[in-house]
Amino acid sequence: MKRLLTKRFPQPGVSHLDHPLGEIRLQRKSIRHLYLRLDPADGALRVNAPRRISDRAVRAFVSSRADWIDSQRRRLADRPPVIVEGRLPNRLHLFGEEHALVREDDETVMRGQLHRASDTIHIRSTGVEQARALLREHCRRQFKALLDQRVPAWADHMGLACPETRIRRMRSRWGTCNIQARRIWLNLELVRLPVEAIDLVIVHELAHLVERGHNPRFYGVMDRAYPDWRRWEPTLSEYGIIGL
Incomplete structure (x- = not known):
């Protein structure tokens, strides 16, 4: 049987920005304000932003939250490990x-x-x-x-x-x-x-x-x-x- 290859398309409205604190996964939406959260699995940066805001403004927003990001990542490090396929926690x-x-x-x-x-x-x-x-x-x-x-x-x-x-x-x-x-x-x-x-x-x-x-x-x-x-x-x- 031939193996079928499926092409993976990027999620609409999602882009990735470089930043000293880590790559930003940016999703633009019909909203008025910027919202930042950390992925609970690895502490990665996730930002929802208004559609017309510039990448520069997004990076500045993330930089302004550096102390909060650091504290949240330290808190995440104290959590039980995320369960992944092929492994159970002890x-x-x-x-x-x-x-x-x-x-x-x-x-x-x-x-x-x-x-x-x-x-x-x-x-x-x-x-x-x-x-x-x-x-x-x-x-x-x-x-x-x-x-x-x-x-x-x-x-x-x-x-x-x-x-x-x-x-x-x-x-x-x-x-x-x-x-x-x-x-x-x-x-x-x-x-x-x-x-x-x-x-x-x-x-x-x-x-x-x-x-x-x-x-x-x-x-x-x-x-x-x-x-x-x-x-x-x-x-x-x-x-x-x-x-x-």
């Missing part, structure tokens, strides 16, 4: 508690086995990808059991009908809300965080059922429902998204 947090992750190759266990004891997760599998699938499914079951309790409790506390709740893997968001469908999606990786930080994201998405935008009314809803939510906001950045 530790993983579940609901804020750290567990050692031990994998054993075993060709006789066709479907693999996962056993959690105390502060260790043991996995027997025929390969890394099977182990990763077992770990992800275990996390999904644990997370669903928690959400089945926490989401209805918070919805009742906020005087809302309980929305449909689903779990999915997300690369850059902790949760989303479909207001019309009254459905919230929560990132599987929240299973790694303390329950108090998970509650923050649940309340945030439920608050969108009251107020669509991030405005004073929205934050008023959050303050009334969960007065301590700001204490747990930094936890989201500390744990980050690692590609579970």
Whole structure:
């Protein structure tokens, strides 16, 4: 069979600029202001900018944020390593508690086995990808059991009908809300965080059922429902998204 070669086209509106702090991945959009973020995987620079702004202005904007970039990269360095194909981390947090992750190759266990004891997760599998699938499914079951309790409790506390709740893997968001469908999606990786930080994201998405935008009314809803939510906001950045 002939091997088909597919041509990769650049993403529309995306360009790359050289900069002393690292290459800038620049995406121009119909927006009024510049926005800078760091890729959680490697600390690379990502900038969204108005369509007509010059490359020089973008570089100057990044230079003006040098101290912030340095502090964020140091924070990223302290996070657990991002999970990549062919490798599992040697530790993983579940609901804020750290567990050692031990994998054993075993060709006789066709479907693999996962056993959690105390502060260790043991996995027997025929390969890394099977182990990763077992770990992800275990996390999904644990997370669903928690959400089945926490989401209805918070919805009742906020005087809302309980929305449909689903779990999915997300690369850059902790949760989303479909207001019309009254459905919230929560990132599987929240299973790694303390329950108090998970509650923050649940309340945030439920608050969108009251107020669509991030405005004073929205934050008023959050303050009334969960007065301590700001204490747990930094936890989201500390744990980050690692590609579970």
